[in-house]
Every structure is written in C-alpha cells, then in structure tokens.
Amino acid sequence: MTNEGRLKLLKGRSNNTDPLKTASPGQETEEDVVLNISLRPQKFTEFTGQKEIIDNLKICLAAAKERKEPLEHILLSGPPGLGKTSLSHIIAHEMGTKITATSGPAIERAGDLIGILTNLEKGDILFIDEIHRLSKVVEEFLYPAMEGFQIDFVIDKGQFARTIKFNLKPFTLIGATTRTGLLAAPLRARFGIFHHLDFYKIEDLAVIIKHSAKILGVEIDNEAADEVARRSRGTPRIANRLLRRIRDYAQVKKIGKINLTVASETLDELGIDKAGLDDIDRRVLKTILQNYSGGPVGVESLAATLNEETDTIVDTVEPFLLKAGYIKRTSRGRLATKLSFEHFGLKYNKEKQEELFEK
Numbered sequence: 001m002t003n004e005g006r007l008k009l010l011k012g013r014s015n016n017t018d019p020l021k022t023a024s025p026g027q028e029t030e031e032d033v034v035l036n037i038s039l040r041p042q043k044f045t046e047f048t049g050q051k052e053i054i055d056n057l058k059i060c061l062a063a064a065k066e067r068k069e070p071l072e073h074i075l076l077s078g079p080p081g082l083g084k085t086s087l088s089h090i091i092a093h094e095m096g097t098k099i100t101a102t103s104g105p106a107i108e109r110a111g112d113l114i115g116i117l118t119n120l121e122k123g124d125i126l127f128i129d130e131i132h133r134l135s136k137v138v139e140e141f142l143y144p145a146m147e148g149f150q151i152d153f154v155i156d157k158g159q160f161a162r163t164i165k166f167n168l169k170p171f172t173l174i175g176a177t178t179r180t181g182l183l184a185a186p187l188r189a190r191f192g193i194f195h196h197l198d199f200y201k202i203e204d205l206a207v208i209i210k211h212s213a214k215i216l217g218v219e220i221d222n223e224a225a226d227e228v229a230r231r232s233r234g235t236p237r238i239a240n241r242l243l244r245r246i247r248d249y250a251q252v253k254k255i256g257k258i259n260l261t262v263a264s265e266t267l268d269e270l271g272i273d274k275a276g277l278d279d280i281d282r283r284v285l286k287t288i289l290q291n292y293s294g295g296p297v298g299v300e301s302l303a304a305t306l307n308e309e310t311d312t313i314v315d316t317v318e319p320f321l322l323k324a325g326y327i328k329r330t331s332r333g334r335l336a337t338k339l340s341f342e343h344f345g346l347k348y349n350k351e352k353q354e355e356l357f358e359k
Helices: 003-017 030-037 051-067 084-095 110-118 136-148 185-189 202-216 222-230 236-252 260-269 279-291 299-306 310-324 338-343 350-358
Strands: 021-023 074-077 099-103 125-129 150-155 162-167 172-177 193-196 327-330 333-336
Touching: 051 084, 051 193, 074 084, 084 099, 084 125, 084 172, 110 136, 110 150, 136 150, 136 185, 202 222, 202 236, 222 236, 222 260, 236 260, 279 299, 279 310, 279 333, 279 338, 299 310, 299 333, 310 327
Parallel strands: 074 172, 074 193, 099 125, 125 172
Antiparallel strands: 021 099, 150 162, 327 333
C-alpha cells in the first residue's frame, strides 16, 4: 500500500468513528438549528457579558483579518455553562470560516486526530471541548500540528518502521477546559491567546434571560428576570434552564406573562433557594457545617460522606460556592465561612473558625 493510501485509510477510519459537527458561514445546517434551540448567541453583538474578553477577541480577530492570517490558537477556561462553546462558534462566524467540533474523550487514538487535521482548510477552526481529557499520546501528537502545522506519523513496524511528515494547512485550535491545572505545561504554552471566563453579573444575566424569553415566545417582566438571574449561580446555561422550567409552569397554569410571583414559586418548587443554591450545594454546606463542625475537611472525605464523585464537587459545586464566599480553601481542606452559617441560621464562632483557618 502506498503512503497516500495509508493516509486515506487513516482519514477514513477517523471519519467513520468520530462524528464531527461542522458549520459553514452563510449556510443553515443542523448545527445552526441546534444553536438556535439552545439559545446560544451567533454573533459578538448578541453575546452579553465578559466584556473585556470580547473586546480583546475583537482586536485579535480584526488584526488577523487585516493580515489575512489564521488566528493564533485560543484557550478558553472557566466553569461549565459560561459560554466557551458559544464563543468558539461566534469566532468562526466572525472570521467567516468553518468550525469542526469534537471533545477530548472522543479522540482516543492519534489516527483519529490525523483524519480531523488533514480535513481542515486554511483558516478553519478546530474546537476541542474538555481538552484537558486528551490522552498523553494524542496530546504529544498535537504539539507539532499546533506549532509548525505538521504531523508526524509512523508507518510499518519493527525494523521497517519510518516516520513521515505531512504538512497541514494553517488552522486555529480553540481549546475549552474547566480544569486548566490538568493541562500539561507544553500544551498550555502553545496557545497564543488565553482567556478565563468568570461568573456573570446579575444585570447581565437578566439581559440574557429577557433575550431568551423573546426567542422562546414568552413574556417576562423585569422583576421576574432579575429574580431568575439572582438564582442562576452566575451561569447563563442555568439561567436558560430555569427560564424553560418557568415557561412550562406558566403554560400549564395558563399564565400569559411571567411575573415575580410566578418565577419565585417555580424556583422554590425546583429547590432553588433565594441565594441560588440547589440541593447538592446545600448538602455540601450542611455536611461541612454539621458533620465537620464547619471544617476544615478534605474534598475526598467530603465526597465520600456525600456519596458523590470528587470531580462533581470540584467542577460543579465548588467554583460558585468559592466565588460567592460560602467556603474557603485552606491547606487542610474546605472551611465554611460566616455566610454559610448565616444562610442556615447557625451561630458563627469567629474565634474558633479563625483558629481553624490559621492552622
């Protein structure tokens, strides 16, 4: 078999095993329909919040367009639901290029990546979600592709084994991760643009909720939108999910316009309290307060007590509780703050907690 034949075989295997989502500018594909249903913004003008990041990205895009070059590789980090995937599709739309989307766990072998990379045209964007979950072999295979737009693959075996270089068309890799610390330093260093998405302000979430309500065809007043925003944990994905549940409630009850009362009643029934804490948030805090007297407690012990996965607590629960000031991280583990005690109506012993924190 010729070298070209082997390469085609590898590409064919990858395309058969890795269904990729692609979208071209000016064409409405299945991906476009999915994005509309999921209420994702399509352009920078539709994206609310993260102003500094958006402004910086606009400058990078304008400069790349002026030079007629592909963008540098971009790494987007932050908790789930803040818009990393949406921003990637917006960047592709603004650059007028095709985006190919996959995820770290989906790329099991280097051969899978060969098929993806060799199908990219100049300026195309490859989006890898959860990039920190790439295997070591695939990650190291990606280094020359990112740096010199080349891939090295080995053909034959034993004494007949040899390496062949294949030149790729210049592309942009956009990686999204919720765990920046798990990325290998060589991979992280190959990204030219790095942005961390933070939780949204209440006023930005309220704007997103009102915009989503228009798309969903429901009316919501300002007070109701503000209430949903306050209980959304600073996350647009959660805000839109809660809005859909309130819409269901209003539809069944034959309520024409969602007001503060309707929003509050629905959210209370869903177990979302005034601070935006859901059941697992309260379980985590109660366990620290009651089982461990406010802490400190290691995350492994906490996960074992709750019968939850450690990653669930670290990735899903902790980021908001830390940001909102309900817990602190110490060298000895997680420690409940005064706000946690007050939230559950418990007495806060300042001297005891400060002593524990100092230890």
